Amino acid sequence: MQQPKELLDRLRQGGPLYFLRWLALAAGVGLVVGAVGAGFYYTFQFVTRLRLAHPWLLLLLPAGGVAIVLLYRLCGMERDRGTNFVLAAVREDESLRLRTAPLVFVSTMLIHLFGGSSGREGAILQIGGSISSWLGRRLLLDEEDREIMTMCGMAAGFSALFGTPLTAAVFAMEVVSVGMMDYAALIPCILSAAVGLLTAQLFQVPATSFSLSGVPSLSPLSLIQMVALGILLALLSVVFCQAMHTASRLYQRLLPNKLLRAAVGGALVIVLTCAVWLWNPGSYDYNGAGASVLSSALTGQARPEAFALKILFTAVTLGAGFKGGEIVPVFFTGATFGCTVAPLLGLDASFGAGVGLAGLFCGVTNCPMASLLLALELFCTSDGLFSGQAFVLFAVAIGVSYMLSGYSGLYQEQKILFEKLHHTLRNREGTKKD
DSSP: OOOHHHHHHHHHTOSHHHHHHHHHHHHHHHHHHHHHHHHHHHHHHHHHHHHHHOGGGGGGHHHHHHHHHHHHHHTTOTTOOTHHHHHHHHHHOOOOOTTHHHHHHHHHHHHHHHTOOOOSHHHHHHHHHHHHHHHHHHTTOOHHHHHHHHHHHHHHHHHHHHSOHHHHHHHHHHTTEETOOOGGGHHHHHHHHHHHHHHHHHTTOOOOOEEEOOOOOSOHHHHHHHHHHHHHHHHHHHHHHHHHHHHHHHHHHHOOSHHHHHHHHHHHHHHHHHHHTTTSTTOOTTSSOOHHHHHHHTTTOOOTTHHHHHHHHHHHHHHTTOOOOSHHHHHHHHHHHHHHHGGGGTOOHHHHHHHHHHHHHHHHHTOHHHHHHHHHHHEEETTSOOOHHHHHHHHHHHHHHHHHSOSOOSOTTOEEOBOSSSOOBBOTTSSBOO
């Protein structure tokens, strides 16, 4: 009878057994993370409805921030780096603690209950990554396989929440080291994403999708318009990332005490909300995820100042140390910006919002392949079809946004391995290789 170590060695050597093992592991991760993702979705919807029904809960945001800091301190996770820690876990095999999952779950719900501006994808990436990383350690997987397991968890969580399995799989592989994807993780990540989606659908979690109108035909003029919009989105992505990083640095320098920082950040969000009321009475458009504003922008309706205010609200919230994610605020910002500037370029506002969403996502994450798939999975034209020509137009804007957005991004642990404008290999620290 084979010893457990001998069996593990055989499974690591490749071949049919190795393939079957990954089918089982990826499906298992998809089932577990997909179920957790469904629970996350329904809890998120509940706290959002509760906040909208009781606007006074915004006044508790400073206390909620203090509670989050104390919770992380109590659990020995005060130095948690959020999504950056997940990226480091994939590239450098840093251990993700299982306690990360419930901590992020609770913290994200507190932020949205009390009206902080953040997303949900950062939370689900951390939840999925921590669960799958823990499973990899419990199953005695080696370093390389644990890294793939972590990517599978990221893909399953993203897919369960957004209903975009191809985007989720490629994003999990692409975001860690831009320019080099581990294709050994391709089938595991796709399978985990697909099973995660199916599991979420069993719990009736709806997939995210939108219909766009006014999609132009492919022509020299539309290509020029896409290049122009891509340039603007690249500039906006730099502004968005700088706002996030600058806010965090300012908070740390001016308010080194994390408890005070969280309380002040919550108070600033309240002040900003009251200021918005001066020209839009009773508006809570920039608190929480802002799903209703995002949906309106993709139908061609958005206030011209919406994108700038969402950047401000998100920087103030996340810079103060609140947990959550930046991707949904990126979607909000990109869609409202695209909706606003598209008519100035001769484009339909709805189509411009869709391009803005995908293009800004690319600019801040440096993930062009995932962004292309995001456009494919999220959008369709008004007649229910997504034409090949429309996909080409998205690709042009996304490509321009990627090339001109620079080498910074939302995630400091992300490494860009090749120059964007020249075919030059960069080293692991992001500088040119001699």
